[in-house]
Amino acid sequence: MSSDKKINDPSADNEVVKVKKISPPQLVRGMHDILPAEWPWWNFVMSEVTDLALVYGFQRLETPALEKTSLFTRAIGAATDVVEKEMYSFVDQSGDHLSLRPEYTAGLARAYIEHGLHTWPQPVKIFSLGPLWRHERPQAGRYRQFWQLDFEILGEASATADCQLILAAVALFESLHLPITVQINSVGCSVCRPAYKQALQDYYRTKRSVLCEDCKRRLTKNPLRLLDCKIEEDRELAKQAPQLVDYLCEPCNAHFVKLLEYLDEVELVYQLNPYLVRGLDYYTRTVFEVWGADEGKSALAAGGRYDNLIAELGGQPTPAIGFAGGLERIVAELKTRQVGIPLPSSPDIFLACLGDTARKKAIKLFEDLRRRGIKTAESFTKEGLKSQLEIANRLQVKFTLVIGQKELSDGTIIVRDMENGIQEIVDFNKVVEEVQKRLVAREADTLA
Ligand SMILES: [Zn+2]
Numbered sequence: 001m002s003s004d005k006k007i008n009d010p011s012a013d014n015e016v017v018k019v020k021k022i023s024p025p026q027l028v029r030g031m032h033d034i035l036p037a038e039w040p041w042w043n044f045v046m047s048e049v050t051d052l053a054l055v056y057g058f059q060r061l062e063t064p065a066l067e068k069t070s071l072f073t074r075a076i077g078a079a080t081d082v083v084e085k086e087m088y089s090f091v092d093q094s095g096d097h098l099s100l101r102p103e104y105t106a107g108l109a110r111a112y113i114e115h116g117l118h119t120w121p122q123p124v125k126i127f128s129l130g131p132l133w134r135h136e137r138p139q140a141g142r143y144r145q146f147w148q149l150d151f152e153i154l155g156e157a158s159a160t161a162d163c164q165l166i167l168a169a170v171a172l173f174e175s176l177h178l179p180i181t182v183q184i185n186s187v188g189c190s191v192c193r194p195a196y197k198q199a200l201q202d203y204y205r206t207k208r209s210v211l212c213e214d215c216k217r218r219l220t221k222n223p224l225r226l227l228d229c230k231i232e233e234d235r236e237l238a239k240q241a242p243q244l245v246d247y248l249c250e251p252c253n254a255h256f257v258k259l260l261e262y263l264d265e266v267e268l269v270y271q272l273n274p275y276l277v278r279g280l281d282y283y284t285r286t287v288f289e290v291w292g293a294d295e296g297k298s299a300l301a302a303g304g305r306y307d308n309l310i311a312e313l314g315g316q317p318t319p320a321i322g323f324a325g326g327l328e329r330i331v332a333e334l335k336t337r338q339v340g341i342p343l344p345s346s347p348d349i350f351l352a353c354l355g356d357t358a359r360k361k362a363i364k365l366f367e368d369l370r371r372r373g374i375k376t377a378e379s380f381t382k383e384g385l386k387s388q389l390e391i392a393n394r395l396q397v398k399f400t401l402v403i404g405q406k407e408l409s410d411g412t413i414i415v416r417d418m419e420n421g422i423q424e425i426v427d428f429n430k431v432v433e434e435v436q437k438r439l440v441a442r443e444a445d446t447l448a
């Protein structure tokens, strides 16, 4: 070949293309691929989520990955870690300030307002399932693109909604066969929280010098977050801090008591956790977290009420409550607890062929079998019969169909029973019916 000649000819040095060492592309830090081997777990979670949504009357609503940055600064709060440090924000070609969604609720609240969902029969129950983005410090099991399932009940102020949503969360983990514990708290409202924040600041101000750097900032900007600092010394301090339940106003207290009554009625076991405050500003009254049996580093799901968010964004006053669960976290828990998940169904038939003419017939036959709902596997790109039959064995199909030269000219096809190795010659035009008959008979044998 001429190119080989050039490479070997020193006089043609100029034309030799130097092979540059190219570094292969790599994942963006903190991102992950979900490879085929992972999907049985992901599909299991996703199908349980959609089944549960149906049972509890939640309809799917998906918002885009991108929203205006101002939506998140207004909804989540400019002084939160999420907005301050973790959002992927940029200015696009039109000069719009946009961010990849770091959570679902803000976008769903926007959609609720924009599409006039307050005119629908209330409460509106919606669920979402998709990826979110946060530029967090990468660590084991925590990713910068991560998936969440999200359930929201909008337009219902009573504790009934809180109870139903918590029960839906519990039911989800029940259907995933994951043992869990539920932690509950109330973070009050705009009436009672200021006095509590003041009490909290008074308590922590005297201890300012020993607080971690984050907590020093929280002291003025977001004092509730002082309670869920992960640093051991600060956790000790939180134990002596004033508790929000002692500061709840009468309506907040009544709401909380009502919720606990409902949960007691259905005999749900829960823990009251006075340090549970959640990271985001918009929460009011009920907040809750669902933890795996051995607790781990982070909750499997978490949520809370946000009665003022939609009005604050310019919509009709709409009390609401929601929860979200992390799919990566849940999948990891399924693996840790070795939960048996349904495997993808294996094919019943393998279709083998020898030669190009036979391959054409086989491609057509594959389509005929598929239309009859017969699960068929093939490896048409393999030339040799041996390598095709090896695959048939590996797939543990019930029957293998073979079209070779002889069968082509006879207008027949070989049907090989993989259980006993018996081969039969069948009229090619009748093979779909013949296969179906044999599969039905095999099914009956298995059941007998
Ligand atoms: Zn209150």
Ligand SMILES: [Zn+2]
Pocket: 211, 212, 213, 214, 215, 229, 230, 231, 234
């Ligand atoms: Zn701290």
